[in-house]
Amino acid sequence: MTTALPSDWTLSASAFNWSSEIVRAERTAPDIAIGIVAEGIASVIEVELGQLWRSYPVPTDAEAEALRESLAAVGGRVSIVGASIDDWDLPARRRSDAERLAFLLPQLRAAHRLGASGLRLPIGQAGPALLADLLPHLHELDLVLFEEAQGRQTPSAHTADYDTVAAIDDSRVRLLIDISMLMPALPTTYLERLSSGGIPPELISRLTHDWREAETHDAVMDLLRSGGVPGPVHTLYMDMLVRFGRSDAAELRGILPLVGAFHLKFWDLDDADRRISTPIRALGAELAGRDVRGTFTSEWGGLEWLDDDAAEMTRAHLTLARTALGIGVSSARV
Structure with a gap:
């Protein structure tokens, strides 16, 4: 019997898992995203703005609103959108923070039009000055900026980046932790x-x-x-x-109050020795009893070397993840 997860925890799926199909372009990226919900894989999804529309990085309001309405029609919604900053302009010149802000603002507006709760950037890319400039826009649009840490980007290895999020001390800037940090094998x-x-x-x-x-x-x-x-x-x-990281979930304890979402990264489905479920269980145990809420998103990284069906992989992984999180929560309560 699977232990019920806390009501504030939402399992979701990343449309990134369908990247190979998006590249083949037999269906449009918005249609693929809608299909994730319509096929019953997940009702909450993450999307990558750069994969959705040719108009990126300045998506139109009509495009974003059409996808939001189509998802709602099949019972779904967007949680977080993957955004990006083009730090360099041609001829080779690093963009100023004002230019970087201008590059990001259309993506914020698209996330808002999509009905998303937030958007995601790699940890440390924005930097303190740009994060400060973004805050009023995040408040105005009711969005959270998630700084994503993964692999080797642990709190001990990237202390300054984590300290930046803590120093901002605003719920509109949170961390997103990818459990690729926690790979036992x-x-x-x-x-x-x-x-x-x-x-x-x-x-x-x-x-x-x-x-x-x-x-x-x-x-x-x-x-x-x-x-x-x-x-x-x-x-x-x-x-x-x-x-690929080599850390334990215990290393996350000090930064958990700053975390607003998780990527349950997986590469394949070979869990015979619990190399997939162990970090998910450990995460569930660390979070049990804490005031942590947000999305736990299935993200498939193994499409780099595997040609499996994304729908089958994601559906199976979400089942595994729900069970592993529940076991972790239960073990912490004993």
Whole structure:
């Protein structure tokens, strides 16, 4: 029996999971987003503004309102929208904070027209000055800006970025934590892809059995510096340095009051040894009894190397995630 989750916790799905289908363009990105709800996968979804419309980064009010109405018609809504800042202009010149604000404001208005609760940026990208400039607009449009931290961007490794959010001391700027920080082991399909791509067996063995050990990280760096990473898997290999974390959920305790949403990142569905469910359970246990509310979004990162059906993957992951969160909450209450 699955333990009921707190009423303020909302499971949702990211339209990013359908990126491969969006690229194929057999259906429009808005139609794909509507389908996530219409097919009963999730009634609350995250969307990426850059994937939705050719008019990005200045979506029209009509486009945003049409998607909001279409989602509502099938019983759905948007939670958070993925936004971006183009920090550089041509000829090569870093944009001023005023120019960066001007780049973001149409995205804020689109999020508002979509009925979203907030929009998301990578942690640290905006910076203190731009965040301060954004605050009045966030209040006016009833939006939250979520600074997303993932992979190696732990509170101990990026202290200044977390301190910036804390110093603002405003509920309109929150953290979004991606549980790719908390990986107890690497995905089995990822290891298979590296192995078939020519990564030495001895390193594959170490990555399989000792992912969190410092010596394993050293071995990863040694092979990279030696030039021994084969070209076809070089991009995937770099995920170990950026996107895959090695921390425990306990490291999040100090920043949980600043968190407003979570990405339940998954790569494949091989949970035979609980490498997927363990961090979700640990997160549920850390959050039990705390005044934490927001969305817990299924986000599939494995589409980089897998060609599985996004709907099937997301549906199955949401079932797994609901159970794992419930077990974590229950364990904390015992």
